[in-house]
Amino acid sequence: xxxxxxxxxxxxxxxxxxxxxxxxxxxxxxxxxxxxxxxxxxxxxxxxxxxxxxxxxxxxxxxxxxxxxxxxxxxxxxxxxxxxxxxxxxxxxxxxxxxxxxxxxxxxxxxxxxxxxxxxxxxxxxxxxxxxxxxxxxxxxxxxxxxxxxxxxxxxxxxxxxxxxxxxxxxxxxxxxxxxxxxxxxxxxxxxxxxxxxxxxxxxxxxxxxxxxxxxxxxxxxxxxxxxxxxxxxxxxxxxxxxxxxxxxxxxxxxxxxxxxxxxxxxxxxxxxxxxxxxxxxxxxxxxxxxxx
Numbered sequence: 001x002x003x004x005x006x007x008x009x010x011x012x013x014x015x016x017x018x019x020x021x022x023x024x025x026x027x028x029x030x031x032x033x034x035x036x037x038x039x040x041x042x043x044x045x046x047x048x049x050x051x052x053x054x055x056x057x058x059x060x061x062x063x064x065x066x067x068x069x070x071x072x073x074x075x076x077x078x079x080x081x082x083x084x085x086x087x088x089x090x091x092x093x094x095x096x097x098x099x100x101x102x103x104x105x106x107x108x109x110x111x112x113x114x115x116x117x118x119x120x121x122x123x124x125x126x127x128x129x130x131x132x133x134x135x136x137x138x139x140x141x142x143x144x145x146x147x148x149x150x151x152x153x154x155x156x157x158x159x160x161x162x163x164x165x166x167x168x169x170x171x172x173x174x175x176x177x178x179x180x181x182x183x184x185x186x187x188x189x190x191x192x193x194x195x196x197x198x199x200x201x202x203x204x205x206x207x208x209x210x211x212x213x214x215x216x217x218x219x220x221x222x223x224x225x226x227x228x229x230x231x232x233x234x235x236x237x238x239x240x241x242x243x244x245x246x247x248x249x250x251x252x253x254x255x256x257x258x259x260x261x262x263x264x265x266x267x268x269x270x271x272x273x274x275x276x277x278x279x280x281x282x283x284x285x286x287x288x289x290x291x292x293x
Contacts, residue, residue: 011051012050012052014254023045025267035112036093043090044257046082049082053082057075057079078131080134084126094175098175139153147235166224172216
């Protein structure tokens with residue numbers, strides 16, 4: 001048994017457990033029903049399935065005897081669908097944050113829960129379609145020379161996925177740059193109108209910028225090396241390179257709940273109530289501002 005596969009399986013188990021906790025908090029807390037939390041739930045569900053996909057891939061490779069091509073394709077399809085949904089959910093959260101600042105006055109009337117549910121459902125149907133591709137014949141099991149580093153995905157399909165991912169990341173970065181500009185503008189306007197809160201607003205803006213850096217930096221470090229490697233490499237490359245880049249990519253699903261869920265004040269309150277039945281007196285009750293991006 002490869003130690004790399006054991007590490008991926010262990011990571012998948014941790015990812016599944018962590019994101020299951022996020023989903024449980026969202027499901028059992030009636031107050032967390034806003035569109036923003038629906039998107040966080042979509043991200044948690046995608047990462048939960050990604051974790052289960054890593055465990056299923058390990059089981060198919062080492063525990064299933066005799067080996068089954070259908071099971072291998074199904075496990076690969078689950079990983080494709082889950083990670084596609086994870087990236088798309090991250091993009092949806094980015095778009096939602098942008099719209100909440102750009103259309104601040106009409107955001108709550110336009111972004112209804114029903115509209116968000118429809119968009120999330122459409123996104124998941126698209127990602128499930130991507131996951132079905134290996135089972136529909138888009139695989140290299142009959143021609144090993146056509147395999148990419150993402151066996152059983154072919155080199156051509158892996159290249160398309162990698163290019164699509166890089167384009168989505170470029171779009172996310174552009175949106176966050178726009179969010180940053182809007183947040184700065186809002187902070188300056190508030191500071192001009194209320195000089196006495198200028199210092200607090202500057203602190204809020206710095207916090208927002210640190211959040212942006214954390215989001216984009218983590219996403220880029222985890223995924224971009226693997227995406228670029230998928231473009232240039234094929235199945236003839238040493239597997240150790242693939243594993244060493246795939247493991248950080250999967251760890252992104254371990255970090256997402258920390259960035260998008262556990263740092264959210266409303267989810268923090270629900271976790272405190274679920275764990276100890278109370279909320280600490282030191283818990284911040286400061287309302288969220290436009291700079292807290």
